[in-house]
Amino acid sequence: MSQRTLVLVKPDAVRRGLVGEIVSRLENKGLTIEEMQTRTMDGELADTHYAEHVDKPFYPPLKDFMTSGKLVALIVSGDEAITVVRSLAGATDGRKAAPGTIRGDLSLSNRENLIHASDSEDSAKREIALWFPDN
Ligand code: CMP
Secondary structure, X not given: OEEEEEEEEXXXXXXXXXXXXXXXXXXXXXXXXXXXXXXXXOHHHHHHHOHHHOOOOOHHXXXXXXXXXXXXXXXXXXXXXHHHHXXXXXXXXXXXXXXXXXXXXXXXXXXXXXXXXXXXXXXXXXXXXXXXXXX
């Protein structure tokens, strides 16, 4: 079933010059880039995007990190795109993510983990509406 999902290529990836590498991995898999924009996440957008995490102890440093510089927001589509992008991204903690995944190959951090991808159909709908209100 074709799905759309929201991907953020995070500020660490932009700083490290890994945007092309990450977007290539999505394209090479056969997924389609429907929209792609360089954006900055402000505090208000962070609180809305990460509503389920705002009370967690890791949230304040996560918010500082996510608002620390430019990121790239994408709508990615394809067959089973939500789970396919999550599996390309790998486990949240780059130190534990499997080799071959984006985080497993390129991140050594639980926070600065290069990519965010919607985790369900409901979050994909909510996050696409938040980042791309015209879609
Ligand atoms: P993301 O997929 O964007 O969703 C929530 C983010 O919070 C996650 O990626 C990580 O960047 C961050 N995160 C999740 N768990 C932790 C944790 N235990 N410590 C630090 N950061 C975390």
